[in-house]
């Protein structure tokens with residue numbers, strides 16, 4: 188028997204990934220605040236904490252089912268690059284990443300609304316950002332393709348400015364499907380045990 192799954196996310200990429208992987212689920216956006224990490228907080232801890240908060244917020248509202256929260260960030264020299272707030276912020280992020288290999292982390296949390304049991308995981312992949320000419324950078328910023336995406340880019344957009352070097356593709360795009368599959372199997376086993 189499959190248990191109820193709710194995706195606590197407004198990310199169209201997370202919904203797409205979960206649908207393409209064949210899961211049946213509903214969507215309810217958490218809308219929890221996403222403050223920048225405190226100095227010294229490792230990116231892994233930051234994304235897993237936010238994933239937990241997103242899942243828990245929806246769990247407390249709904250009161251039943253398994254709730255999936257996730258959070259994605261890119262890091263450069265330990266600094267998290269989240270979703271750019273505007274064009275200048277996107278440019279700052281792109282300049283920081285150009286010519287470098289950048290780790291991308293997604294934390295996920297499955298939170299059971301009835302028992303308050305939860306399972307968490309974090310995945311890391313590496314992307315390479317090409318060095319851009321001034322006109323390429325301007326054209327990219329003009330395209331607005333950076334909007335709503337951590338690190339100001341979308342690997343799924345197949346733009347040659349970014350390529351996957353190692354690790355999971357789905358992790359970069361917002362949901363590490365391999366990790367999720369394992370957590371979901373655990374969640375189902377927990378629910379079956381009662």
Ligand SMILES: Cc1cn([C@H]2C[C@H](O)[C@@H](COP(=O)(O)OP(=O)(O)OP(=O)(O)O)O2)c(=O)[nH]c1=O
Pocket residue numbers: 195196197198199200201216217218221241257258259260261270291335336337338340341342343359360361
């Ligand atoms: C690095 C990268 C991120 N992203 C996206 C995935 C996430 O939607 C977003 C990171 O922001 P998040 O804060 O993780 O997620 P979100 O605000 O979009 O959705 P919610 O909090 O409701 O779950 O960046 C891509 O689509 N492609 C990429 O290559």
